[in-house]
Amino acid sequence: MSDDSDDPLAERTLDSRLAFEGVFLRLFVDHVQSADGHQGTREYLRHPGAVMIIPLLDAEHVLLERQFRYPLGRSIVEFPAGKIDPGEPPFECARRELLEETGYTARRWSYLGGLHNAIAYSDEKIEIYLAEDLERTGDATLDAGETLEVFEAPWHQLLEWVRDGSVTDVKTMRGEWPRRPPSDAAR
Amino acid sequence: MSDDSDDPLAERTLDSRLAFEGVFLRLFVDHVQSADGHQGTREYLRHPGAVMIIPLLDAEHVLLERQFRYPLGRSIVEFPAGKIDPGEPPFECARRELLEETGYTARRWSYLGGLHNAIAYSDEKIEIYLAEDLERTGDATLDAGETLEVFEAPWHQLLEWVRDGSVTDVKTMRGEWPRRPPSDAAR
Numbered sequence: 001m002s003d004d005s006d007d008p009l010a011e012r013t014l015d016s017r018l019a020f021e022g023v024f025l026r027l028f029v030d031h032v033q034s035a036d037g038h039q040g041t042r043e044y045l046r047h048p049g050a051v052m053i054i055p056l057l058d059a060e061h062v063l064l065e066r067q068f069r070y071p072l073g074r075s076i077v078e079f080p081a082g083k084i085d086p087g088e089p090p091f092e093c094a095r096r097e098l099l100e101e102t103g104y105t106a107r108r109w110s111y112l113g114g115l116h117n118a119i120a121y122s123d124e125k126i127e128i129y130l131a132e133d134l135e136r137t138g139d140a141t142l143d144a145g146e147t148l149e150v151f152e153a154p155w156h157q158l159l160e161w162v163r164d165g166s167v168t169d170v171k172t173m174r175g176e177w178p179r180r181p182p183s184d185a186a187r
Numbered sequence: 188m189s190d191d192s193d194d195p196l197a198e199r200t201l202d203s204r205l206a207f208e209g210v211f212l213r214l215f216v217d218h219v220q221s222a223d224g225h226q227g228t229r230e231y232l233r234h235p236g237a238v239m240i241i242p243l244l245d246a247e248h249v250l251l252e253r254q255f256r257y258p259l260g261r262s263i264v265e266f267p268a269g270k271i272d273p274g275e276p277p278f279e280c281a282r283r284e285l286l287e288e289t290g291y292t293a294r295r296w297s298y299l300g301g302l303h304n305a306i307a308y309s310d311e312k313i314e315i316y317l318a319e320d321l322e323r324t325g326d327a328t329l330d331a332g333e334t335l336e337v338f339e340a341p342w343h344q345l346l347e348w349v350r351d352g353s354v355t356d357v358k359t360m361r362g363e364w365p366r367r368p369p370s371d372a373a374r
Contacts, residue, residue, distance in 0.1 A: 009255040009262045009334050020207040020214055022230040025308055027207055027214055032257060038332035043209040044258035045232075045308070068196040069306040070219060071231035075196045076306055083307075115357040118305045119256040119263055120270075121212055121232070125355070145225035147196050168312075170302040170357050 009035050011042070019043070047124035051094040052081040054112070054175045055104060055131045060155055063102055063134070064172075067148040077161065078172040081126070094129040102150045103140045106131035115174060126171050196222050198229070206230075234311035238281040239268040241299070241362045242291060242318045247342055250289055250321070251359075254335040264348065265359040268313070281316040289337045290327045293318035302361060313358050 011032040020027040030042045055063035062079075069076045082097035084090060091109065098104055110130040117124055140150065159176055161167040198219040207214040217229045242250035249266075256263045269284035271277055278296065285291055297317040304311055327337065346363055348354040 007255065007262055009253065009336065011255055011257050019209070022206070022216060023228055025214065025230045027212065029209060030257070034332040035255070035334040036332065040332040041210055042257040043212045046258075050307075066196065068194065068198055068222070070198050070217070070229040071233075071308060071310045072303060072306055073310075075194055076303070078306070113352055114355060115360060116259060116263070116355045117357045118309065118311070119259055119265070119356055120237075121258060121309075122305065123258045124305070126357075145221040145223065145227040147222040149196065165300055168301060168303045169306055170304045170313075170361060173302060173361060174357060 011035065014039065043121065045118075045122040045124070047083075047122050048086065049084045049090065050081060050124060050126045051084065051090050051097060052079050052126055052128050052171045052175065053094050053098045053131050054079055054128065055098060055102065055106065055134055057134055057152060061152050062155055062158060063104065063150060064153050064158065065101065065148045065150050076169050077167050078169045079175050081171060090127040091129065094127070094131070098131055099137070100141050101148065103136055103138045104131075104134045105137050107133035107135070115171070117170060128171070128174065198222065201226065230308065232305075232309040232311070234270075234309050235273065236271045236277065237268060237311060237313045238271065238277050238284060239266050239313055239315050239358045239362065240281050240285045240318050241266055241315065242285060242289065242293065242321055244321055244339060248339050249342055249345060250291065250337060251340050251345065252288065252335045252337050263356050264354050265356045266362050268358060277314040278316065281314070281318070285318055286324070287328050288335065290323055290325045291318075291321045292324050294320035294322070302358070304357060315358070315361065 011034050014031040014033055016028055016030040019029040026046050028044055032042050033039050057063055064077055065080055066075050066077055080098055080101045084093045112128040112130055114125050114127045117126055162173050162176055167173060198221050201218040201220055203215055203217040206216040213233050215231055219229050220226050244250055251264055252267055253262050253264055267285055267288045271280045299315040299317055301312050301314045304313055349360050349363055354360060
């Protein structure tokens with residue numbers, strides 16, 4: 001996967017094997033040689049990438065979701081998000097996911113940046129978009145087995161949930177940063 | 188994994204199978220029944236949890252690392268972090284990782300909160316600690332094959348790296364929040 005001779009910390013791939021291929025996840029096991037000469041094993045997921053959308057209803061309100069997240073065994077408050085389809089540009093994915101999950105379209109889009117969420121074992125990158133000037137154009141069209149609730153919340157409520165530990169999804173926590181209410185900026 | 192009858196979005200486990208067990212990762216494939224009655228598959232990792240430490244050298248400087256992250260094929264700037272050993276309390280893990288990776292101990296520790304970093308396919312939770320009143324008590328003692336560089340950086344430099352996209356590791360991005368320099372708070 002890497003042979004970056006300019007990086008003194010780089011690890012060299014000796015061999016790579018697809019160890020699990022499911023409907024959703026692909027897990028690889030590679031043998032590598034580290035910079036100190038030691039040989040070892042690296043286990044990791046290859047992920048197609050994802051997007052998250054921060055839908056601003058107005059200056060004071062956002063659209064959020066409550067979705068059951070099976071690995072955690074409970075429902076989680078988060079911004080709309082989804083996996084990028086093969087060959088799909090990230091921005092198209094963002095428009096699609098916002099419409100599918102919430103029924104909203106946006107007239108104004110801004111790209112806010114990307115983040116790596118699990119660098120120890122996944123190459124996933126999540127691209128974050130701000131969606132403004134929203135219009136509800138229909139109902140959400142979920143996949144079979146996909147159940148989520150969409151709700152409106154004041155921006156300050158999200159910040160409070162992040163502060164008190166009610167919101168722990170890190171991409172959604174990251175979503176607090178484009179807007180800070182006066183009370184927060186003044187701290 | 189879950190049978191939370193109070194949650195209208197809950198998914199019910201029909202069966203669960205360990206599909207991959209490596210040195211580092213354990214991957215499960217479960218059959219579930221969703222709230223809409225649809226039956227489907229859930230693929231996910233079970234993770235022992237991790238810690239991240241924000242080591243404050245003084246009011247203006249932090250300790251950071253540059254570590255090769257194989258899944259991304261390059262070195263990443265991040266705060267010290269590590270996986271919790273079986274039975275290890277998270278705070279003990281934080282003290283151990285700070286010492287092992289940097290050679291520093293801290294006289295003052297604060298727990299800043301936890302985050303879930305990959306809710307679609309992992310139960311990993313990262314607990315974040317602030318370490319202050321630091322003392323260098325020795326050299327880092329890394330595992331074989333673990334190569335990283337430790338360096339000091341001004342706090343405002345980290346904030347700048349987050350803003351310009353040089354730092355994309357989300358746990359480290361999250362680390363910007365306990366302290367904001369005056370120039371940032373005044374925006």
